[in-house]
Every structure is written in C-alpha cells, then in structure tokens.
Amino acid sequence: MEPNPTFLNLPEEKKRRIEKAAADEFSDNGYRSASINTIVSKVGIAKGSIFQYFGDKKGLFLFIFGQSVDKVKNYLKEVRDATTEAPLHLRLEETLKAGVDFTQKHPVIYRLYVRTLAEKEIPFRAEILTSIRNYSLEYLRSLLDTAREKGELRDGVNIDVACFVIDASMDRFLQALTLPHMDGGLGIHNADEKELEIKIKHLCDSLLSGVTP
C-alpha cells in the first residue's frame, strides 16, 4: 500500500502528475487493461521509475485506490461533523450534496470505484470493496440512529433496509453524474448546480416519505 520513499520525496507537482495519470488510466480501463506504458508516456517519465516507486502494477493500483478512498472518507467525515444538530432530511441532503461536490471535483475517483466493483482479478478487491461499503453503511446508520433517538422516524421502520435503500439510491445518483447512461430520466447528468440542488431535495423527499399514502 505504501510507495517507496523515493516517490514521496518527489516534487509535489510531479507526484500529482503521476497520481493523476495513474488514476485516469485505472478509472478509464480498470485494473488489468490499464497500461503502465500509457501512464509513463503521459507523465513523461521512464517506465522503470514507476516500478521503482511502487514495486509493481498491483502496488501502484493499491496506492492510487487507497488515496482515493481516504479522500472520500475525509469528505464524508466533515459533512457528518458539520451537521450533527440538523434534522435527518437536511443531513441527507447535505451528504448527497457533498457527494456530488466530491464527484464533480474528482470524477476520476468515482469511476475508479465503479471499475473496481466490476473487475474480478483486482488485488484485494474483495477486502477493498467490503471496507468501502461498510464505511458507507455505517455512516448512514449513524445518521438514522440519531434520527430515531430524536423521534424523527416512523414506528416500525427497519433501519437496515432503509440504509440499504438510501445507500443504493445515493450511489446511483452519483453514478449518474459521471455515467450518462445511469441517469435514468432524471436529467442528473449535465444538470447545473441549481437544478441539482432541486433534484437532491426531491430524491431525499422520496426516500423519506415513500410513495404510498
């Protein structure tokens, strides 16, 4: 997971160029089809350097992926801590807004995650994904638990299932930002900021209220 100190001591700008090129390549092509040739020629360094920094392709991938996960976690943590007093409705909205914000700032990271979902022979794939999903669910569960304590939930709500639904819907919402074909008629892809805010509100409404009388 940790690159060679050589890499860490590189000038910030060079490090970022390498990280960006690698993240781009992996998120565009998945693990196995990603080409180190492409990465190095984009960055303009020698092929050998990548292997000096990260040992092998697997090491490079784990580093890039780990970095991305850390970025997401920090982002979510900030949101949770900034909204502890707010009602559930608002907290969900803020969470999703933060997700949108993050996905727009780092579209590559989201694609990288989606890629990893779907590829079989990725190193430590199972462990990686389990940890991500668990993190996401625990985050939502802490929101719902707080809401229940505050009496914001209807009696008889199954919190596990509710988390599942919210997680899936938010995940898909974010996918739609990056992948046009996941948009599903909502017009999420290519919506401007104002429109997105409205769509987020609608989604959270629907998640909280359901569809039946």
Place this chain on the structure above:
Amino acid sequence: MEPNPTFLNLPEEKKRRIEKAAADEFSDNGYRSASINTIVSKVGIAKGSIFQYFGDKKGLFLFIFGQSVDKVKNYLKEVRDATTEAPLHLRLEETLKAGVDFTQKHPVIYRLYVRTLAEKEIPFRAEILTSIRNYSLEYLRSLLDTAREKGELRDGVNIDVACFVIDASMDRFLQALTLPHMDGGLGIHNADEKELEIKIKHLCDSLLSGVTP
C-alpha cells in the same frame, strides 16, 4: 450485431456450447481481458471459426450481450403481463422475485451486465447501457402509472424520482446476490429462498412507505 449465417446454421448444441463459453469468458473477465483462445479451447473449435462466425471480438461480444438482454426482457415482460391486476406492492415484489430468479438461473448474464457497466472501451457500450436502463425504467414507470390510475399512490409523488429509487434499490439487491461485498448487512448473499422472500417484502415495504411518520 448479427453473426454470419454460417453460425446460425450450426447444430443447436454446438451453437449453445459456443454461446455459453463466450458468455462465461466475458462475464468472468470483462471485454478486453476476455480471451478468445480460452473460449475456443473450451469449446474445442478452431480459432478461425470464431472470426468466421462473428467477424471479430467486438462482433462476438455484441451478439452475446444482445442475447442476454433479450432473455432479461422476455422474463420481465412475462412478469408484467402476469400481474396486471395485482396491487403495486405485489407487482414490485413479483418483479424483484423474478429478478432474483433470473439472476440465480443465469448468474453469468448478471455479471456480464455489471462488467459492461464498468468498462470503457466496450463497443457501443453507451448505447447498450442506455437502452437497458431505459427499458428498466419504462418497465417500472408503467407499473407506477397504473398504480396512480388506480389511486394507489400518495398525492404529490414524483414518479420519475420514485422510479429512480426503486430501480437503484432493486439493482443493488440483485448485485448483492452475486457480489458478497454489495450485501450491506442485509444478509442477501447466501440467504435461502424463504429468507429472500422476507427480505424482498421488507425492501418493498420500505420503498413504498418511506421512513418518516
């Protein structure tokens, strides 16, 4: 999209062996990493034959994928037509049951779909996925439209958003069947038939009723 007539005139049994081997390979390895070598050696035919039948790797993939999509569509159509009179709650349950049933009978097809979600250089990937998602949403929308006409929906429900939530949740539910790390605490993966039925009911409850009072 259409294979060479030579292929279509092959004995049924041989055709099926080729289709199965190809679907297995693509769903295990994605598009680019799938190996035609592996396919032909599994089937026991000459490598050149594949190229005679399908032109190139892309042609083979499109044929296999198209076949799978057709199977799904037929399955869903049957469910819709068999439950037109039932209440929304039941129709959703039956739809999800049918999805589970299909995924269990044809696990390869589901993996093939998930793979395609995530790979960039798949031929006509965008078109393929858009058509699938649209089909799925239209299917759900026809269910909800009928429900609204029957007065089963709460006033002010945004049907587009509701479809989006239901589609995302059902999709994730089916993913959890095949990929353990998408299970998310619900215990879907490895559940027996009876347990699955209960989970399906809970999910549909949650989707219809929301979480707030």
Place this chain on the structure above:
Amino acid sequence: MEPNPTFLNLPEEKKRRIEKAAADEFSDNGYRSASINTIVSKVGIAKGSIFQYFGDKKGLFLFIFGQSVDKVKNYLKEVRDATTEAPLHLRLEETLKAGVDFTQKHPVIYRLYVRTLAEKEIPFRAEILTSIRNYSLEYLRSLLDTAREKGELRDGVNIDVACFVIDASMDRFLQALTLPHMDGGLGIHNADEKELEIKIKHLCDSLLSGVTP
C-alpha cells in the same frame, strides 16, 4: 518435455533450424541468459511461434536438452553393442573415440551439458543431471563388470572408484575438445585425428595401469 504437435509437423528443415538456433543459444549462454529474441531473429520466425511450439522458455529448454541426451545415449549404446567381445582396453578406447567423434559432430551438445552443470535455476536441473551421470556410470560399470568376469582386472580393484576415475577423466578429455582451457598441457584441443587417437591410447593406458610400479 514434449513440444506442441504444431512444431513436430513443421518441415524438417525448419525444425532443424529452430533446434540448432536454440541449442546454440542455450549452450552459449546457459539457461537464464539465453535470449528467445536472439533465437527467433536468427531463425527468422515470429517470437510468438516459439511460445506456440513450446509453451514457454522452460519447455523449449527441456525439449532441446532432452533431444541432446537422447542423441548421446544412442551413440553410446551403439558403441557398447559393437564391442562386447573386445578386451577392456579396447572398449574404453572405442568409447572415448566415440565420445570424441560425437563431441566433434555435435560440439553444441557438450557445451549445453557443461552449462547445465553450472547453473542453479535451470528447470529440473537436479533430475536431469542425476540421470545423465547415472547413465554414464552404469555404462562404465557394465564394461568393468564384464572385464572382471573375464579376469581382466587386478584383484582388489574397487570398481566404484575405478568408474569414478574413468568417468571423470573421459569427461575432462571431452571438455578439453571444446573448451581450450581444460586442455591441461595434453594438446587435445586442436589436435588432428591421428594425434587424438594416440592421446586416447595414452589416457586409457594410464587409467588401466596407474603410475606406480
């Protein structure tokens, strides 16, 4: 050990060119340092073909080496069968002459053997070498056993040790033919046929009579 039938069905001339180039390369450079690039560019075939024929570098080496061993064994067998009635002295001479003959006709094979002696990571190296040495010793032992039965040996001779000495000396004699620095003052390297015959006679004399009165 067995190459792909594809290789076996090649025109004799092409097969021989491949075998020769590979044997040359291995005997010049050992296993690990031998370059498949060099082999294919010498033969003028595509790199992929070698891997089609032999699977991998290891497979190529085992085939080439096995072929060489077979050639040696056949040669020795002929000599033994052609001299069963002759006295020990003559049989040793004929054996060595045959060895010289073989080494001159196939200098590459001898170098290949010497190479294998000295390299560590050769596939199945231990098994290969044990089998060769055992074959050689058994051959000599059968000669000495026959001689003992015929009363040609001095009482109290330790046959194991005698075989060891003869084997080592003959081995070195043959090495000297190919490697000038093993010549050791005898002038074996670059000797003409007539001179070699005399040297062979001297060596066998010495082996049979020792040096003390």
Place this chain on the structure above:
Amino acid sequence: MEPNPTFLNLPEEKKRRIEKAAADEFSDNGYRSASINTIVSKVGIAKGSIFQYFGDKKGLFLFIFGQSVDKVKNYLKEVRDATTEAPLHLRLEETLKAGVDFTQKHPVIYRLYVRTLAEKEIPFRAEILTSIRNYSLEYLRSLLDTAREKGELRDGVNIDVACFVIDASMDRFLQALTLPHMDGGLGIHNADEKELEIKIKHLCDSLLSGVTP
C-alpha cells in the same frame, strides 16, 4: 582487476561484507544473471558506490574472482611446502584433503569456479580459466616430478597424462562435495569426515595403481 583506492581504504568490516555479498551473488547466479541490485541491498550501500569502487560489473567480478583464486593458491602452496618429504601417495592424499577442507570452508569459491567454467560472456574468462588449470597442473606436475626423482614411479609413465587423470579425478571429487549429482555412486556428498578420509585413500590408491594386474 584492481578496485579504486576508495574501496581499499574502506573499513575492513565493510569491505568484507561487500566481498561476501558479491561472491555469494556471483556463485549463486553466474556472471550475467548476478544482480548488482541484490548485492547492494544485501550490504546496505548505495548502488552508485559499487560503480565508484569497481568501475562496472566486470570490474567487480574480476576482483572477486581474483581474490578467490589467490585464496586457493595460498592454500595449495601451504600443503605442498608442508609435505615435501612425504611419499607421493601421502602427498596426493594431503592435497585432496586440503581441497576438501577448502571447499567446505569456502563453498562459495568452488561454485564460483564451476560457474565460470560454463559461462561464455564472462570477461577474460579464457585467460582466467587457463591460468587456473595451468596452476593446478603445475602443482601436480611438481609432485610427480619429485616422485620420479625419488624412484616412486613405474618406468614409462607418461607424466602429462597422469597429471591430467589426477587433476580430473580430484576436480570431480571436489565437485561432488558441492553438487550432489556429481557424486556418482561414491557417496561423497553428505559423507562425514571419517568416511571422506577413507574415500580419499581409495581414490588415491586407484589413481596410483590403475585397474589391471
């Protein structure tokens, strides 16, 4: 052949660690396959230092090999000088014992020698090996010449040939110590000290007496 003075001025302990690591690597892998990376990381010095000390890989090898040859020569010289008065039989035994002793104390050096025998592109390989063999033969020749003067030899003995046989047999005996497959039924490999002493005696008996009446 001579390293940079910088190396010679290094602390003894560091010098020895470098020499040991290099000798290990060359004797394990031969010349071309030996990795300077491995050497420096074992010793814990910078890669550049090796090139500062020895110029290039070739310089390092020549230095290490030369050192080893010197060690062997010193060893043999001691034996010769310590046994000038003894009969030939004893002197040969002592020589072989010394060889065994040396091989057991410095197994790396012997492997290094065997490696060099077999590799083509070693720098100055021919010159190196010729000098070694010549030294060995001259050593034996001085023993046999002394013996002849003392009347220990049978009339008509060809001293060149005798040296050749003795040299080859002793060489093989020592090889058998390190390489199990050269053992040839004598059980040299893994023999304890006492057994070895007996085997040495038998070998020298055989060398001196031959096999015929």
Place this chain on the structure above:
DNA sequence: CATGAATGAGAGTTCATTCAT
C-alpha cells in the same frame, strides 16, 4: 565521496487477427 533517482533497452509472455490449406 556517497547517494539513489532516472533511465531505457531488453527480458518472457499473451493475444486478436489473418490467411493458406
């Protein structure tokens, strides 16, 4: 003087595709 980052040629191997039989 020591360092170790950078280099790029070359290693073995895989693979979709072509085409003569």
Place this chain on the structure above:
DNA sequence: GATGAATGAACTCTCATTCAT
C-alpha cells in the same frame, strides 16, 4: 466451411549504468 500456424504489437517487469546532488 473449417482449420490452426504465423504474426507482431503490446504487455509487465528487471537491470546495469549514469549523474546531479
């Protein structure tokens, strides 16, 4: 129509060597 041998580009990874610090 079926075959499978041949191809060569692309892959990951290793390595001796250089040189700025």
